[in-house]
Amino acid sequence: MQTVKITSIVAAPLFGESPKGGWSAEIKPEDSIHALIAVHTDAGITGYGSVFTDGRLVQAGLEVLKPLFAGENALEPERVTEKLHQNTFWMGRGGTLTHVISGIDIALWDILGKATGQPVGRLLGGIYRRRIQPYCSLLMEEPGRMAETVAAFRQRGFRAFKIGWGPFGRALDPKLDEAIVRAAREAAGDEAKLCVDAGASDAHWPHGLKWALRTAEMLRDFAVTWFEEPLRPDALEDYCALRRASPVPIAGGEVLTRRQSFLPWLTRGAFDIVQPDVTKVGGISEQRRIAWLADEFGIKYIGHGWNTALGLAADLQLAAAMPHCDLVEFIGGSPYVDGITARPFELDEDGFLAIPEGPGLSVALDSEKLARFTPELKLFFAQ
Numbered sequence: 001m002q003t004v005k006i007t008s009i010v011a012a013p014l015f016g017e018s019p020k021g022g023w024s025a026e027i028k029p030e031d032s033i034h035a036l037i038a039v040h041t042d043a044g045i046t047g048y049g050s051v052f053t054d055g056r057l058v059q060a061g062l063e064v065l066k067p068l069f070a071g072e073n074a075l076e077p078e079r080v081t082e083k084l085h086q087n088t089f090w091m092g093r094g095g096t097l098t099h100v101i102s103g104i105d106i107a108l109w110d111i112l113g114k115a116t117g118q119p120v121g122r123l124l125g126g127i128y129r130r131r132i133q134p135y136c137s138l139l140m141e142e143p144g145r146m147a148e149t150v151a152a153f154r155q156r157g158f159r160a161f162k163i164g165w166g167p168f169g170r171a172l173d174p175k176l177d178e179a180i181v182r183a184a185r186e187a188a189g190d191e192a193k194l195c196v197d198a199g200a201s202d203a204h205w206p207h208g209l210k211w212a213l214r215t216a217e218m219l220r221d222f223a224v225t226w227f228e229e230p231l232r233p234d235a236l237e238d239y240c241a242l243r244r245a246s247p248v249p250i251a252g253g254e255v256l257t258r259r260q261s262f263l264p265w266l267t268r269g270a271f272d273i274v275q276p277d278v279t280k281v282g283g284i285s286e287q288r289r290i291a292w293l294a295d296e297f298g299i300k301y302i303g304h305g306w307n308t309a310l311g312l313a314a315d316l317q318l319a320a321a322m323p324h325c326d327l328v329e330f331i332g333g334s335p336y337v338d339g340i341t342a343r344p345f346e347l348d349e350d351g352f353l354a355i356p357e358g359p360g361l362s363v364a365l366d367s368e369k370l371a372r373f374t375p376e377l378k379l380f381f382a383q
């Protein structure tokens with residue numbers, strides 16, 4: 001099998017139960033902020049991917065990209081998606097089209113895996129691990145509710161947590177920030193990993209370097225694993241200064257897209273941990289290159305493709321194929337992760353997830369479950 005032609009690419013926007021993001025302009029359940037992608041081929045193999053943006057943009061992006069992907073060889077993900085990047089330079093590099101290409105790229109790797117009978121992780125160069133610890137991502141809430149939420153997910157077997165967004169920093173009350181983190185630490189237990197995400201890529205983030213430094217000092221007392229997005233997403237100089245001074249590791253990069261955008265952040269040492277989002281950054285092809293470049297600088301790669309079951313599946317395969325990746329993000333209680341596949345993700349007794357070793361991403365969507373969140377599925381599952 002040398003050529004498998006792309007016959008069509010279809011998007012399925014997800015909406016109806018979109019989880020809150022803790023954003024200052026909060027997501028409503030009926031908002032579409034994620035879309036799944038299906039790439040159909042003339043060999044009867046379909047690959048699936050995921051995009052973190054409004055489904056209407058994904059549908060428009062596919063229309064724009066169609067002349068470039070129609071008839072292309074679906075067995076060559078990196079070449080095909082690089083062709084899409086290179087030939088759309090004049091339409092806003094790093095924006096909607098990059099997001100859409102991310103979903104196409106994930107789906108093409110899924111196809112290559114299905115066509116060769118190999119898991120994507122092996123096709124990326126080799127498998128370093130067969131299971132990985134998911135950290136349960138939860139929105140910040142006032143301390144009492146925060147403790148209850150963390151305790152509920154601890155009960156379900158999670159041993160690593162991240163709390164973020166919502167009132168943290170936003171309420172302009174350092175005592176409240178500290179009380180939330182204390183409540184989460186007590187509920188998680190001393191043995192658990194606990195990360196804190198300020199979410200400073202949200203609109204009009206009110207703080208700067210001095211707040212981030214003071215807050216990092218506070219977080220040291222709670223032994224946090226990392227402090228994420230403590231500064232506005234373009235504050236490169238401040239990130240470099242903060243990383244040098246902070247007593248806790250600094251993480252970021254989830255809103256950056258295209259490998260080229262990461263160059264100054266990695267070469268100048270802005271992060272301890274870099275978190276590209278495979279469903280925005282350009283897909284698995286792009287994410288692998290960022291992860292390896294980070295590795296050369298001793299910066300740990302931990303993916304951010306957590307928003308749907310397919311984003312998580314892509315992160316799991318990338319985690320298998322990187323030598324130092326030791327966590328994946330897992331959103332707590334999202335129907336778009338837990339409620340669209342034939343088999344739900346299950347934690348083992350240590351709170352780890354097995355990395356699937358079947359062909360491709362090795363995740364089977366359930367069309368009946370998916371129909372709850374996207375009404376028009378005829379073309380999505382059609383060959």
Ligand SMILES: [Mg+2]
Binds near residue numbers: 199228
């Ligand atoms: Mg984050």
